[in-house]
Amino acid sequence: MQLIVNGETLEMEARTIQDVILHFGLEERPVVVEADGEIIAKEQWPFMEVRPMMKIELVHFVGGG
């Protein structure tokens, strides 16, 4: 299915947000997920189903002032 992840349209095998996280190997990293403008809590990742062209943001803390 096609998803828009961090602004890029990508084709991947994914049914849930958890699948997207696993696809990028981010399961051990401190990631915050937003799907179509809604923040998805970590506990919800395995249950939150993705749909075609869903806008997913995967963000984290970087250095800043």
Add this chain to the structure above:
Amino acid sequence: MNKDVWQIGGHELTSRFFIGTGLFPSPYVQKEAIRESGAEVLTFAIRRINLASTEDDSILQHVEGEAFRYLPNTSGASTAEEAVRIARLARASGLSDWIKVEISANERTLLPDPLETLKATEILVKEGFIVLPYTSDDPILCKRLEEAGAAAVMPGAAPIGTGLGILNPYNIGLIVEEAKVPIIVDAGLGSVSDVAQAMELGVSGVLMNTPVAKAKDPVGMARAMRLAIEAGRLSYLSGRISKKRYASASSGHEQFIVK
């Protein structure tokens, strides 16, 4: 002297140094500089994960396990709406409900947009965040942010990363006089003299990143800045002399030997 503690949002702080985590030459130097700074509060930014790289570039891996308070910023936002969105993402990390509202509408100066900053502060306070807005050094604006529920107000000394020092010390002094919440000078400081000046004006703390991270020796500069904060704070509490137009001798004129 009693322990000189202060509070933000009910949280007690001893250090008056908020240090940023950008631009350091390496994670090791950053860690050492943070240690020398004595800072209890670290600032961060929120960005997209680089999906093309498998390397963990999260800043947290370098500071984990130590007892810091995290102050994420909303840098990259140019409207209140964008800042609120970034703030919610930051809080969803579960690491902090503190947020530095930072909204820039001009890429060249990165000066804060005061109207959007006030709007975002109002919204985020209602949502239960501990809000620390970075704003212009305007005394009325700072008062408005306080009234909107900001836990501390952070006027800039000069544009971000310029190291120009306090461009309007008169305003910073007025802001401190009027404030009922802590005032933290954020952005634009360059050297220990700037920092000492800020503290002598009576601000509760300073937030710095570039002047430490980009110094030739960031670890040495972190220590220098810490000492400047201490010196400036003690000077403020001790009360400096007033300025006079003419000389006044240190030993008096009464028993001059040559007369």
